[in-house]
Amino acid sequence: MILILDEKQQFIFHLSLGLLSLLQFTECENIRLVGPSCCSGRVEVFYQDSWGTVCDDEWSIANAEVVCRELNCGTAMEAKNGAFFGRGKDEIWLDDVQCVGNESSILQCQHRPFGQNNCGHNEDAGVVCSGHVRLVNGTTHCNGRVEIYHEGQWKRVCSDWGKQAAQVVCQEVGCGDPLAQTETLNFGDARALPAIKTICSGNEISVSQCSLLKVNEICDDATVVCGNSQPIRLVNGTNRCSGRVEIYYSSQWGTVCDDRWGMQEATVACREMNCGNALSVKYKAYFGRGQDQIWLDEMECTGHEKSLAQCPHKGFGEHDCNHSEDAGLVCSDTVRLINGTNSCSGRVEVYHDGRWGKLCSNNWGLKEATVLCNELNCGDPKNSKDIFYFGDSSLQGFTSRCSDNM
Template sequence: MNMPLAPFTDVDTSGQHTLRLVNGSSNCLGRVEVFHDHKWGTVCDDTWDLHDAAVVCRQLGCGMALSAPGSAHFGPGEDPIWQDGVHCKGTESALTECELSSWGEHNCAHSEDAGVVCSGNTRLQRPGRLRVKDGPSSCAGRVEVLYNRTWHGVCGSGWSLLEAGVVCRQLGCGPAQSVPVRDQFSRGDGHALLEGLSCRGTEMLLLECQQKGMGPGPCRQGSAASVVCIRLVGGPNGCSGRVEVLHEDVWGTVCDDQWDLREARVVCRQLGCGTALSAPWESKYGEGNGKIWLSDVNCKGTEANLTECEAKPWGENICNHVEDASVECSGTEIPEPGPVRLVGGPNRCAGRVEVLHKELWGTVCHDDWDINDAQVVCKQLGCGDAVLAPIGGKFGQGLDTIWLDDVNCTGVEAALSECPARPWGDHNCYHKEDASAICSGNPSILPLLPAIR
């Protein structure tokens, strides 16, 4: 059975609890709640930022503030909303020392409840302790999280490249290459720590992601989450550079013997970087250091990852680093055709929809947003057909103007600006209603759509 942690609280000199974090997966992250007039209540996310979160983390003895999520990231509260317009310098010793509105005075709903993610402390287990097991390296394998001094797996239900990307970022392993299925790296002890995990892909820690449960228990989907990471080095962006693979916890290069577009095609597909444009030889993006792990790689071009291709045994080669192989993929090399872009997703063909107007990027409200509208965006970007039209700020909330609302495309328009909509800037929305699109030209995300719906 999943057993949530008890909220971590601060106690005043009279023994009264004054501050706590609720509904998080560790003692040092969760929804912020304060005690007033004999009742616990929440804090509105208006003006909420890292300065405010720093005070909460310090007051609770939870180390440094890592992020200050709003929009009820850790679920909406059910009690009074006690504070709004909190404005801390970040040096205060308690939240009540910060500038804020009168107790109970606000213009918020619980969908705007503020949260914090802290680094942890020496008295408590640090949140976010993470590792991968039973894979070929420390950057590929079954994902495990430390809980009550024991390592437990993560349930594979809803696991996608968005969650895998957070894991790879937290481990310092570069972009997520793939999310192996069917227990490729074994199931471990058969217990899951996290279930119903849903990441935006921009989080710094896995435990920042939204989750339904916490605590060891059976994985209802019967599989443990896994991840494989890969990286391109020395290039101008994440979709061009020297190919490096991880083996025995050591990054190494690939020799360019027999290297061609078929191998580059596999790498670009793994990274969600579109199609292969070229497969440069002779260390075009600089010479690597240390191991040359792969040589004489021979792919058909249809493989899911580079390790499925034929090659000499790991580390066996007659090469030197002047022969390091590289790839150049279409993912970030193709300029965006027109004043529209997708932001916050794993690549340029999935993310929050943003449009350019008066030289300022802004978002699109999800009112009336559907697959026909997403189809126009995907076509406009050269990203194939629309697969999904997520609403509710699935890929994070924008920060600037909301330019469009009540967009109503038929799906045949050449650009989003051709579709019927309210006048530019006329809307009744918040950024938590930002619209998104996922296109078929995004090969890294297509097998994972159930996790995003």
């Protein structure tokens, strides 16, 4: 008797064989990120004795969430498409990956059989994870209260953690060396989180390599101020997420020259300020001329740096500009409208804790829509549409339409 399988049945059969062939391996040994750090980069999986990439077809934040959790790299910040971290080589092992989000490995997610794809390496998928450590409630990502991702959750760190641990943390977040704190800084209270003690030698490249000990007694929170802790602000814009770019350095605010200023630099600045995505870059002192110092010139960001201060530049105070060349930008702020006919209509999404999330439609009314439309500089709200009128989302959402919807 010959069993004939249709195309769907063949897909499921080959998928099952592929998953069974991987059971002999430890799943975390079969995935890696190739990029600027161990927790951000191009996604690669190991299969048949070689590393290969993942195609960005169907690539989503749910997929990224699984990858970050599998690598013990905290939570997913962004899912990257279009070979954002560069093109891989040789095989493309996975395509059409569709995770629910609670899988323990990307290899458990639905996907085409290994090696079957319709992609090129210009479609290699990437992720940006929050990492093993984060600094919370600071003026930039380079200062704040220290939290470590351990055993699947964020934990606060006790303040008796030592200079060596501070050194490891500052280097891991890409912020140089720790600065001496002449006074105890208040970056908020995290006593609701479980506490952990860290013991580091100072030679580790990640705090995850230090000894991490559970703590039962009450302790104060560890805080740190790292050397690359230049605060950033936007001046003279319509809200805190638009305006002239200014950097705080050497106890003084100064501007950024618009030589080589572009979307990659704006992307870094918007992310650093927790202002969502970069919408546009502005030149020639669009938001007015600054005063005194011009701190940065000829910046060349790749787009994935955590701070403008990390991008290559001529050096603080080194420039050939004047304030008629002050750079500016407009970020999407903490709210955006998706899938509308223009920027003033669509499904509402909110930027929070480094990622875009859905907003429940319960209790959503004219007052809330008015605040939203005013924040987006889109006039007054018009008729709201039914849920998912502007498309379904892996997030949750509701819709809004403003009067400036042309």
